[in-house]
Amino acid sequence: MNADTSPQLKAVDGTSLDEVNNPTSPVVEFTDGPGLKLEGGQVLSPFKIAYQSYGELNADKSNAILVCHALTGDQHCANVHPITGKPGWWELLIGPGRPIDTNRFFVICPNIIGGCMGSSGPASIDPATGKAYGIDFPVVTIRDMVEAQVHLIDYFGIDQLFAVVGGSMGGMQVLEWAACYGDRVFAAVPIATAAWHSSQNIAFHEVGRQAVMADPDWCNGDYLREGKVPRRGLAVARMAAHITYLSEEALQQKFGRNFQDRDDRSFSFDADFQVESYLRYQGSTFVDRFDANSYLYITRAMDYFDLAARYDDILADAFRGTKTRFCVVSFTSDWLYPTRENKEIVQALNAVAANVSFVEIESDKGHDAFLVNEPEFFATVGGFIQAAAKRRGIAEASN
Amino acid sequence: MNADTSPQLKAVDGTSLDEVNNPTSPVVEFTDGPGLKLEGGQVLSPFKIAYQSYGELNADKSNAILVCHALTGDQHCANVHPITGKPGWWELLIGPGRPIDTNRFFVICPNIIGGCMGSSGPASIDPATGKAYGIDFPVVTIRDMVEAQVHLIDYFGIDQLFAVVGGSMGGMQVLEWAACYGDRVFAAVPIATAAWHSSQNIAFHEVGRQAVMADPDWCNGDYLREGKVPRRGLAVARMAAHITYLSEEALQQKFGRNFQDRDDRSFSFDADFQVESYLRYQGSTFVDRFDANSYLYITRAMDYFDLAARYDDILADAFRGTKTRFCVVSFTSDWLYPTRENKEIVQALNAVAANVSFVEIESDKGHDAFLVNEPEFFATVGGFIQAAAKRRGIAEASN
Numbered sequence: 151m152n153a154d155t156s157p158q159l160k161a162v163d164g165t166s167l168d169e170v171n172n173p174t175s176p177v178v179e180f181t182d183g184p185g186l187k188l189e190g191g192q193v194l195s196p197f198k199i200a201y202q203s204y205g206e207l208n209a210d211k212s213n214a215i216l217v218c219h220a221l222t223g224d225q226h227c228a229n230v231h232p233i234t235g236k237p238g239w240w241e242l243l244i245g246p247g248r249p250i251d252t253n254r255f256f257v258i259c260p261n262i263i264g265g266c267m268g269s270s271g272p273a274s275i276d277p278a279t280g281k282a283y284g285i286d287f288p289v290v291t292i293r294d295m296v297e298a299q300v301h302l303i304d305y306f307g308i309d310q311l312f313a314v315v316g317g318s319m320g321g322m323q324v325l326e327w328a329a330c331y332g333d334r335v336f337a338a339v340p341i342a343t344a345a346w347h348s349s350q351n352i353a354f355h356e357v358g359r360q361a362v363m364a365d366p367d368w369c370n371g372d373y374l375r376e377g378k379v380p381r382r383g384l385a386v387a388r389m390a391a392h393i394t395y396l397s398e399e400a401l402q403q404k405f406g407r408n409f410q411d412r413d414d415r416s417f418s419f420d421a422d423f424q425v426e427s428y429l430r431y432q433g434s435t436f437v438d439r440f441d442a443n444s445y446l447y448i449t450r451a452m453d454y455f456d457l458a459a460r461y462d463d464i465l466a467d468a469f470r471g472t473k474t475r476f477c478v479v480s481f482t483s484d485w486l487y488p489t490r491e492n493k494e495i496v497q498a499l500n501a502v503a504a505n506v507s508f509v510e511i512e513s514d515k516g517h518d519a520f521l522v523n524e525p526e527f528f529a530t531v532g533g534f535i536q537a538a539a540k541r542r543g544i545a546e547a548s549n
Numbered sequence: 550m551n552a553d554t555s556p557q558l559k560a561v562d563g564t565s566l567d568e569v570n571n572p573t574s575p576v577v578e579f580t581d582g583p584g585l586k587l588e589g590g591q592v593l594s595p596f597k598i599a600y601q602s603y604g605e606l607n608a609d610k611s612n613a614i615l616v617c618h619a620l621t622g623d624q625h626c627a628n629v630h631p632i633t634g635k636p637g638w639w640e641l642l643i644g645p646g647r648p649i650d651t652n653r654f655f656v657i658c659p660n661i662i663g664g665c666m667g668s669s670g671p672a673s674i675d676p677a678t679g680k681a682y683g684i685d686f687p688v689v690t691i692r693d694m695v696e697a698q699v700h701l702i703d704y705f706g707i708d709q710l711f712a713v714v715g716g717s718m719g720g721m722q723v724l725e726w727a728a729c730y731g732d733r734v735f736a737a738v739p740i741a742t743a744a745w746h747s748s749q750n751i752a753f754h755e756v757g758r759q760a761v762m763a764d765p766d767w768c769n770g771d772y773l774r775e776g777k778v779p780r781r782g783l784a785v786a787r788m789a790a791h792i793t794y795l796s797e798e799a800l801q802q803k804f805g806r807n808f809q810d811r812d813d814r815s816f817s818f819d820a821d822f823q824v825e826s827y828l829r830y831q832g833s834t835f836v837d838r839f840d841a842n843s844y845l846y847i848t849r850a851m852d853y854f855d856l857a858a859r860y861d862d863i864l865a866d867a868f869r870g871t872k873t874r875f876c877v878v879s880f881t882s883d884w885l886y887p888t889r890e891n892k893e894i895v896q897a898l899n900a901v902a903a904n905v906s907f908v909e910i911e912s913d914k915g916h917d918a919f920l921v922n923e924p925e926f927f928a929t930v931g932g933f934i935q936a937a938a939k940r941r942g943i944a945e946a947s948n
Binding site: 189190191285288289346347348349350352353354356357359360361363364365366382383385386389390393396398401402404405406407415417418419421422423425426429430433446450453454456485 | 789
C-alpha cells in the first residue's frame with residue numbers, strides 16, 4: 151500500500167483497504183462545472199462524493215430521504231462497515247420494515263466533504279500534485295458539506311427531498327438544508343443537535359485537535375506523505391471525545407468502579423478499571439478506521455457552525471417563510487447538545503410559524519442515545535416520517 | 550541545571566528553580582523511625598514533607614488548622630507562588646482578618662506525598678540511586694498522603710488539629726483524616742468532593758494520563774534522567790482537565806463564541822476562538838510548574854479513592870462514633886463532584902448521628918468555585934470555623 155494514498159486503514163480480515171481513494175462505495179466525481187465554491191473562498195474542483203443508497207427511487211422521485219452522518223460516522227448507515235465489519239450505525243432505524251422503511255423510501259447517505267471514506271478530504275489524492283492533500287486541503291464548513299450534497303442530489307435528478315435526517319453534526323446539516331434549500335426539503339429531522347456550537351464543545355474539540363497535533367507522527371499534517379500515522383494523538387482525542395458522548399449516569403451504571411480482570415488495585419498505571427480499559431479500546435480501534443486530519447477538519451467545521459450568524463444573530467430569520475415540516479428530537483441526558491439548545495431551534499421555528507413538533511426523549515444514554523436502541527426515539531421518528539409521507543402522497547410499501 | 554534533579558521548572562523572572570529538591574518552603578525530612586508504610590505495601594523511607602505555615606501555634610497547641618491541597622495545588626495557599634509569582638490559591642480564604650484568620654489560627658499547608666513542590670514524589674532524588682525516582686516511585690493513595698501529614702503534625706507536637714479543611718482532592722484527605730484519626734480532628738470541612746471517585750472522573754483522568762504517556766518525551770517515565778520534559782502531553786492533559794473544572798454556563802458567559810484578535814473565522818487551525826486561546830494558555834503555563842509524573846501519580850491516587858470500600862461499602866461505618874463536627878460544602882454548577890455526591894457524605898454522617906452541617910452554594914463557576922471569590926462560600930466556612938473555635942475555647946484574634 152502506498153503511504154501517499156492512504157491513512158493505512160486495514161480491514162478486519164487484515165486485508166489492506168483504501169476507502170479514501172478506492173472506496174467500496176459508489177462515488178460520483180464532479181469534474182465539470184464550477185466546482186465546489188467553499189465558504190472560505192476557495193474552490194474545490196474536481197471533487198468526489200462517496201455514498202450508500204438503500205431502496206428504490208420512485209418514478210416521480212418524491213421518496214428520497216437524505217441521511218446526514220455525524221463527526222465520526224460515514225455513509226455506511228445501514229450496511230456492514232467495510233473496515234470494522236460491524237453493522238451500519240443506524241441499522242436499527244433504517245432498513246426494510248424499519249422506522250425509515252427502505253421498502254418505501256430511497257435512502258441516500260453520502261460521506262461528507264472533509265471525511266475519509268471516499269468523499270474528497272485531506273487524505274484524498276490532490277489531482278494537482280498526485281499526493282495526499284494533507285492540511286493543504288481547504289478548511290470546510292457545514293454549509294460546504296451541504297453544498298456538496300446538493301450536487302449529489304442534482305446528480306440523482308431529485309428536485310425535492312422527501313426528508314433530510316441527521317443527528318449531532320448530521321443535525322447541523324439538516325438545519326443548513328432547511329435554511330438554504332427549504333424548497334427542496336419536504337420534511338426535516340434534526341436530532342440531538344444545536345444551531346451553534348457552544349464554548350464548551352469548542353473547548354473539547356480543541357483538546358482533541360491539540361492531542362493530534364502534539365503527536366510527532368502527525369508531521370505537521372504531512373504524515374501520509376511521510377508514511378506515518380499519529381495513532382497515539384488520535385486515540386487520546388477519541389478517548390476525550392468519547393466521554394462527552396455518554397452520560398455520567400450511563401458510565402456509572404455500565405462501569406462504576408469495577409475492576410478489569412482483577413479484584414483490587416494494581417498500584418500501577420495499568421488499566422485497573424473497566425472504564426479505563428473501555429476507553430483505551432475506543433481510542434485504539436478508532437485509529438484503524440479514521441484519518442487524523444479528517445478529525446481536525448470535521449471538528450473545525452462543527453466549531454464554526456453558527457447558523458444565526460449569517461442572519462444577524464436572529465435564528466428565526468434562517469427559517470422565515472419555510473414550508474418544511476420539522477421534527478426536533480433531544481435526549482434528557484445529552485450534555486453535548488442539551489435539550490435547551492435543541493429547544494432554541496424549536497423556538498426559532500415557532501417564531502416564524504413553522505410546522506414543528508418537538509420531542510425530548512427520556513434516556514440515560516447521553517448524546518449517543520440517537521445511535522442506540524431507544525424505542526421511544528424510533529417510534530417518534532418513524533411516526534413523523536409516516537405521517538409526512540402520507541401528506542406527501544408517497545405510496546405505502548408494497549409488501 | 551542538572552536534568553537528573555529537576556523537572557526544569559523556571560521562575561517567572563527566568564531564574565531556574567528547583568522546587569522539587571531545593572524548595573523555597575521549609576522541609577521536614579523523616580529519616581528515622583519506620584518510614585511511611587504505604588497502602589500498596591512498600592515503605593517510603595526516608596521521606597520529606599515541604600509545607601508553608603501562617604500565624605502562630607498557641608501555647609496549648611489547640612489552634613492548628615491543616616489545609617489540604619487539590620490535584621494541581623500545592624503548599625502555597627496564602628503566599629506568593631515561587632514559580633508563577635501569583636497570589637496563593639486560597640489567599641481570599643486564609644490570611645490576617647480572612648475567614649480563616651491567621652491572627653487567630655496556626656495554618657499548616659503541606660505539599661502532598663507524590664507532589665512536586667518539595668515533598669517526596671516521582672521527581673525527587675531517590676537517595677538509593679542519586680537519580681530522580683521517575684516511575685520507580687511507589688504508587689500512593691489519599692490515605693498515604695494523610696499518613697505522611699500525620700508525621701508532620703506529630704513533628705509539630707500537635708495532639709489534635711482544630712480543623713482540617715480542603716476542597717476537591719483536599720476534601721478527600723479531610724475525609725480520610727476524619728475516618729482514620731477522628732480523635733485528632735475537632736472540626737472537618739470537606740468541600741466540593743466525594744467519598745469515591747466516579748467512573749466519569751476516572752475516565753477523564755485516564756485521558757490525561759494517556760496524553761502524557763503518549764508523548765515520546767515522557768520516555769517511559771524516565772524523562773528527567775533523559776533531560777526531557779513531556780510538555781505537549783502534559784499540556785493536553787491539563788486542557789482536558791481544565792474544562793471539567795469549569796461549567797458550561799461559565800464558559801459560555803466568559804468566552805461564548807467570541808473570536809480572539811479577529812472578526813471572523815481564519816479557515817485554519819489557529820486559535821480563532823477565545824476559549825481555544827485560553828485553554829492553550831492553561832496548558833502551556835501548567836507545564837512550567839508541574840511535573841508530568843506527579844500528574845500521573847496524583848490522578849491515580851484520586852481514582853483509587855473509595856472510602857467506603859474499607860468498610861464493606863458502608864460509608865457510615867467510616868465515621869461511626871465520630872466526635873468531629875463537619876461542614877460539608879458543594880456548589881450547584883460543579884459537575885466533577887456534584888452536590889449529590891457531597892450529600893452522600895452528609896447522609897453517611899447523619900446515619901451515625903454526627904454533628905454535620907451542609908451548604909450547597911449557588912454558583913456558576915463549576916468545580917473551581919471553591920478557588921474563586923464566592924462570598925457565600927467564604928461566609929459559610931468562616932462562620933463554621935468561628936463557631937467551632939468558640940466551642941473549642943480558642944482565643945479571639947488579639948487585634
